[in-house]
Amino acid sequence: xxxxxxxxxxxxxxxxxxxxxxxxxxxxxxxxxxxxxxxxxxxxxxxxxxxxxxxxxxxxxxxxxxxxxxxxxxxxxxxxxxxxxxxxxxxxxxxxxxxxxxxxxxxxxxxxxxxxxxxxxxxxxxxxxxxxxxxxxxxxxxxxxxxxxxxxxxxxxxxxxxxxxxxxxxxxxxxxxxxxxxxxxxxxxxxxxxxxxxxxxxxxxxxxxxx
Numbered sequence: 001x002x003x004x005x006x007x008x009x010x011x012x013x014x015x016x017x018x019x020x021x022x023x024x025x026x027x028x029x030x031x032x033x034x035x036x037x038x039x040x041x042x043x044x045x046x047x048x049x050x051x052x053x054x055x056x057x058x059x060x061x062x063x064x065x066x067x068x069x070x071x072x073x074x075x076x077x078x079x080x081x082x083x084x085x086x087x088x089x090x091x092x093x094x095x096x097x098x099x100x101x102x103x104x105x106x107x108x109x110x111x112x113x114x115x116x117x118x119x120x121x122x123x124x125x126x127x128x129x130x131x132x133x134x135x136x137x138x139x140x141x142x143x144x145x146x147x148x149x150x151x152x153x154x155x156x157x158x159x160x161x162x163x164x165x166x167x168x169x170x171x172x173x174x175x176x177x178x179x180x181x182x183x184x185x186x187x188x189x190x191x192x193x194x195x196x197x198x199x200x201x202x203x204x205x206x207x208x209x210x211x
Contacts (some may be wrong), residue, residue: 006134009050013130014151017043022158033106037114044122047130054129059186066183067190074174074195078167079205095163100204108201115200120193127152127172128179128188136180145180149173171195 020039047054136144153169175188
């Protein structure tokens with residue numbers, strides 16, 4: 001019964017996420033970051049109310065260090081992915097440029113603050129702490145992780161950006177695997193926040209940095 005109610009809450013959440021992501025990415029570009037922050041507050045708040053796992057989150061020195069190390073590993077994967085997309089995906093270069101153009105929609109300090117305090121943590125609380133936790137209880141650890149990763153990547157279809165959809169699929173699979181393997185929520189949040197700021201603001205993938 002608990003597994004069933006968890007799935008119902010997860011399905012409701014994913015449906016809401018689909019609508020919120022559509023509104024966030026399809027709206028006026030100059031209001032992207034306020035919309036994305038509101039999406040994070042909505043989904044993260046829902047996760048804290050609807051599931052117990054997010055409420056047990058702890059981030060200490062160990063969690064921060066492990067999160068940073070895992071973000072570095074993911075960043076290496078995206079360096080290779082950037083080169084692949086530019087070479088083999090017809091719209092790859094334009095898609096990547098469109099993503100990085102969002103850095104101009106607000107001051108970098110403001111973007112970093114939004115990513116660190118709301119957007120990054122909320123994504124982990126919602127996608128792993130609520131959605132994947134429910135799926136793993138219902139379908140088992142690894143099948144639940146696979147479905148959770150697919151759901152995370154899938155909501156990015158509404159962006160209309162094929163490269164972003166693929167990147168979200170890779171990142172979602174990475175964090176979903178970590179969670180299924182036993183990584184605590186604090187590590188995942190530290191990883192997600194570190195990676196967001198690292199790849200988007202501090203050290204964009206090599207091809208994007210040269211544009």
